[in-house]
Amino acid sequence: MNTPDPAFMHEAWWRRVRARAFHLWFVLRRPMTLGVRGIVYDKANNSVFLIRHTYVPGWQLPGGGVERGETAMEALSRELSEEGNIELRGEPVLKSLHYNRRQSPRDHVAFYLITDFVQTAPKRPDIEIAEAGFFPLDALPAETSPATRRRIAELFEGAPVDPYW
Numbered sequence: 001m002n003t004p005d006p007a008f009m010h011e012a013w014w015r016r017v018r019a020r021a022f023h024l025w026f027v028l029r030r031p032m033t034l035g036v037r038g039i040v041y042d043k044a045n046n047s048v049f050l051i052r053h054t055y056v057p058g059w060q061l062p063g064g065g066v067e068r069g070e071t072a073m074e075a076l077s078r079e080l081s082e083e084g085n086i087e088l089r090g091e092p093v094l095k096s097l098h099y100n101r102r103q104s105p106r107d108h109v110a111f112y113l114i115t116d117f118v119q120t121a122p123k124r125p126d127i128e129i130a131e132a133g134f135f136p137l138d139a140l141p142a143e144t145s146p147a148t149r150r151r152i153a154e155l156f157e158g159a160p161v162d163p164y165w
Contacts, residue, residue: 032106036076037063039095039151040086040114040134047134048152050144051083051123054130058145062086062132063109072110080114084123084132090116095155100165109165111151 039061040049050059062083066075073092080086092112100107123132135141137156140149153159 032108033104034066034072035063035100035103035107035109036066036072036079036112037061037109037151038076038080038092038112038114039155040080040084040117041155042134043115045134045136046138047136048140049084049086049119049132049134050141050148051129052131052143054128058143059135059141059148060145061148061151076110076112080117083129085120086114086117087120088114088117096151096161098165099163102165113155 037060042048049062051062052059062080064075064079064083066072070078076092077088080088092114094110095113096111098109098111100109123129125131137152140152147165150159150162154161
């Protein structure tokens with residue numbers, strides 16, 4: 001039986017400690033956040049689902065942050081359920097990824113198109129959502145956020161994808 005070389009074991013241990021310390025420093029120094037937003041499109045009525053938060057002005061696409069230990073798809077499904085009583089029936093399509101510098105200098109948003117879904121009940125107002133509903137693409141609320149209008153133009157009007165949210 002071979003006895004491990006103590007110098008080799010110490011060096012291997014030190015490399016692992018150094019790698020973990022560097023990773024921790026990197027995470028603390030340069031943390032990145034990831035969010036998800038989805039455009040829930042009802043093709044039969046040519047309408048999209050929008051929400052109005054109680055704490056942010058304007059109408060927006062549903063979505064939110066990806067929590068630790070959660071996949072982007074799990075976050076999207078959770079947010080759609082919480083903000084609109086919407087359940088996914090099919091796989092959403094990742095359409096684009098955007099840098100959200102207005103939120104933070106390290107925030108990114110994954111943007112999905114949802115066409116296969118069911119709304120289990122109309123969304124009633126709560127502490128987070130003031131209003132929610134489907135709006136025809138040609139009759140969006142006047143207070144629809146600029147980012148929401150950009151995503152709609154990219155998907156339905158052929159506008160170039162803006163790398164910024």
